[in-house]
Amino acid sequence: MTLPFILNGEDVVARVRSGDRLSEVLRESFKLLGVHSDCRCGRCGRCLVLLDGKLVPSCIVPAFRVRGREIVTIEGYAQTNEYQDLVAGFKAAGIETCGFCDSGKMLAAGALLERRARPMPQEILEQLSAVPCRCTDAEALVKAVQAAADFRARRHFSRGH
Amino acid sequence: MVISEVHYPKDLSELFDILKRHPDALLYAGGTEILREQGGRAVELPETVISIYALPELRRVDLTERFLEIGAAITLSEILDLGDTALPPLLAEALRGIGTASLRNLATLGGNLACRSRFMDAWPVLACLDALVEFRNAGSSAWINVNRLAGQDGRPAAPIGGVMTRIRVPLERWDATALRKVGRRDYPASETAVFALAARGEKGILAEFRLAFAGETALRLEEIEARIIGRSLPLSERERRTFGGEYREAASALPRGLALQFGALVEAALDILAR
Ligand SMILES: Cc1cc2nc3c(=O)[nH]c(=O)nc-3n(C[C@H](O)[C@H](O)[C@H](O)COP(=O)(O)OP(=O)(O)OC[C@H]3O[C@@H](n4cnc5c(N)ncnc54)[C@H](O)[C@@H]3O)c2cc1C
Ligand code: FES
Numbered sequence: 446m447t448l449p450f451i452l453n454g455e456d457v458v459a460r461v462r463s464g465d466r467l468s469e470v471l472r473e474s475f476k477l478l479g480v481h482s483d484c485r486c487g488r489c490g491r492c493l494v495l496l497d498g499k500l501v502p503s504c505i506v507p508a509f510r511v512r513g514r515e516i517v518t519i520e521g522y523a524q525t526n527e528y529q530d531l532v533a534g535f536k537a538a539g540i541e542t543c544g545f546c547d548s549g550k551m552l553a554a555g556a557l558l559e560r561r562a563r564p565m566p567q568e569i570l571e572q573l574s575a576v577p578c579r580c581t582d583a584e585a586l587v588k589a590v591q592a593a594a595d596f597r598a599r600r601h602f603s604r605g606h
Numbered sequence: 607m608v609i610s611e612v613h614y615p616k617d618l619s620e621l622f623d624i625l626k627r628h629p630d631a632l633l634y635a636g637g638t639e640i641l642r643e644q645g646g647r648a649v650e651l652p653e654t655v656i657s658i659y660a661l662p663e664l665r666r667v668d669l670t671e672r673f674l675e676i677g678a679a680i681t682l683s684e685i686l687d688l689g690d691t692a693l694p695p696l697l698a699e700a701l702r703g704i705g706t707a708s709l710r711n712l713a714t715l716g717g718n719l720a721c722r723s724r725f726m727d728a729w730p731v732l733a734c735l736d737a738l739v740e741f742r743n744a745g746s747s748a749w750i751n752v753n754r755l756a757g758q759d760g761r762p763a764a765p766i767g768g769v770m771t772r773i774r775v776p777l778e779r780w781d782a783t784a785l786r787k788v789g790r791r792d793y794p795a796s797e798t799a800v801f802a803l804a805a806r807g808e809k810g811i812l813a814e815f816r817l818a819f820a821g822e823t824a825l826r827l828e829e830i831e832a833r834i835i836g837r838s839l840p841l842s843e844r845e846r847r848t849f850g851g852e853y854r855e856a857a858s859a860l861p862r863g864l865a866l867q868f869g870a871l872v873e874a875a876l877d878i879l880a881r
């Protein structure tokens with residue numbers, strides 16, 4: 446089947462089989478290797494993307510589900526100011542991410558800040574639990590996302606003046 | 607590998623037309639349960655798949671003073687976004703315990719209840735809240751109590767052939783509620799189950815008492831509940847022991863680990879009523 450959708454802001458068309466996983470389509474047809482394909486069952490958080498702005502594991506989204514919809518991968522998200530706010534927030538909190546979790550944590554935190562300008566610590570931890578990681582302290586994660594929220598708010602404020 | 611034909615009906619009547627031509631078609635909502643145990647490069651789907659996720663009739667939410675009505679294709683995240691003032695706390699707690707935030711952006715309430723391989727986490731809570739589900743076919747529709755999604759043998763028994771369209775959750779006052787997920791928290795497995803309880807007292811009498819436990823099979827013992835309801839509070843030591851024993855006996859057919867945990871949870875619940 447042909448699959449038209451919006452990928453990182455551009456209209457694209459892919460030739461896929463209905464049962465192809467979105468994660469595989471993104472990796473193989475579009476060479477977006479920031480999307481990993483690991484557990485393929487929605488648990489490891491290595492394939493997260495934004496589907497119409499919502500965080501989803503792309504390994505359990507079959508290609509047919511994205512017809513006409515908008516997908517953002519870490520490659521697209523990394524071009525945004527919001528991503529830079531998160532990088533600054535994580536740096537301010539002294540968090541170093543790794544290749545396993547980096548893209549997932551950024552997309553998860555970014556999707557949350559899109560919905561809630563000032564999320565509560567519990568909401569931050571809940572959202573980031575989509576990216577299992579034993580190396581980062583929960584308190585530091587909360588600080589990182591809150592710092593990113595501050596950077597984002599300051600940027601919006603200075604743009605408005 | 608089967609190349610599936612995927613249909614995207616724009617409303618229910620179009621869906622019923624497709625179902626008439628393809629009675630074996632797979633209804634695909636969030637797909638998280640359908641794909642849960644598939645690890646291959648591509649996913650295996652039957653010949654005909656119907657995407658029901660965007661059907662407008664399955665995407666409505668209605669809130670009145672007496673009940674909350676949730677379209678079957680509303681995702682668990684969307685339900686949680688309704689907020690604590692609209693959602694019964696027991697339901698919110700159960701939904702928050704399902705998978706991760708990213709999974710809940712795909713998973714729907716209808717898919718959770720329509721699952722036929724086992725009971726998923728929403729069932730025990732909705733059974734305690736006496737929720738109703740609407741099933742529709744081409745020419746008919748029926749509201750059935752969520753409790754009737756469990757057969758006589760305790761196994762899932764959702765009607766075959768129909769489409770679940772709405773879930774109606776009564777909004778009532780509860781004085782005591784409890785929810786416990788037994789076994790691993792993050793993934794349904796043979797040793798996982800959910801325990802839910804809702805009770806209400808009025809003028810020193812136990813006016814309502816509902817208790818449900820479900821994993822691969824469901825346990826809701828309405829005969830015992832009927833005998834507990836109407837008793838004076840606190841329950842006497844004898845009542846506590848009698849009912850505890852009856853519940854434990856009813857659970858003896860469950861796998862041993864689950865039966866023990868169920869017994870302990872019932873014990874704790876009856877203890878509270880006896881104090
Ligand atoms: C990593 C992972 C973790 C999970 N953790 C949990 C957990 O902790 N607790 C839990 O309860 N579940 C869990 N699940 C299972 C699943 O995500 C949920 O049960 C979810 O709510 C299913 O909804 P869905 O929309 O994805 O259903 P689908 O997969 O789309 O459908 C499930 C079944 O219901 C049928 N169906 C769907 N909608 C309708 C309808 N409207 N009318 C009639 N039939 C319908 C489908 O044909 C299918 O047979 C998990 C799954 C994964 C992958
Ligand atoms: S590959 Fe693990 S969640 Fe998708």
Ligand code: FES
Pocket residue numbers: 541542543544545546547577578579580581
């Ligand atoms: S820092 Fe990457 S998995 Fe923990």
